[in-house]
Amino acid sequence: MKIGIGSDHNGYAFKESIKEFLKDTEHEMIDYGCHSCNAVDYPDVAFEVSQAIRAGELNRGILICGTGIGVCIAANKYPGIRAALAHDTYSAERAQLSNNAQIITMGAQIIGIEIGKKVVEAFLNVSWANGSKRKVDKIIENEKKFLNQSCEEVAAGNHCS
Known part of the structure; x- marks a missing residue:
């Protein structure tokens, strides 16, 4: 599966940990930024990942900001995109199983990285039927x-x- 991942500066360290976690999986990952702790506007990153999904360049996306709310709102402004805020594994599974969400969003200041890894894994391990x-x-x-x-x-x- 081809996955786009992105964050603002508040989610940068969290994003880097998720990338490391997914490095040895069968998934191909594309990093849409940010690429440092320098301030960036979360809508810019959310729009890039959303556009890539709409264009068929990605299968799914993972977006991270401080709360996960901002990137979720921004991604959902893109026609055809269904992004879901997920801070637990059940929500991540249901985002895909019930709603065919292409993107999950998480808040780096809300959940820890170990839970974040489990959320990502739950989202990627199910398919909408x-x-x-x-x-x-x-x-x-x-x-x-x-x-x-x-x-x-x-x-x-x-x-x-």
């Missing part, structure tokens, strides 16, 4: 409605009729 397909299809259909709106309408919070 049309778990909650009807529900996922509803999410996709609703998203399509908003893709037809202008940026101004979306920013104003207007809904499609």
Whole structure:
């Protein structure tokens, strides 16, 4: 499986530990940054990983920031992307099994690295088998409605009729 991994500066050390953990697996990993502890904006990294998934360049993604919330919100702004915040193995499994999430997000300031490794392992070791397909299809259909709106309408919070 081809995996994109990325973080902001708050998640840099955590990301590096996850990369080391995955180094000897069968997964191919691409690091989308950041590449040091210098400050970066988490949306930039989340958008890069999300775009690569949409383009078919990656199968799944792992995003890390201080809480995992910021990268989750940013990734979910990309059409077609389902990112899930996962700080435990059950949530990581369900993100994939029930929701066909392509990305999990984690907070480096929330969970320890050993739990983070188990979360990643749980996410990567399961595959969607049309778990909650009807529900996922509803999410996709609703998203399509908003893709037809202008940026101004979306920013104003207007809904499609």
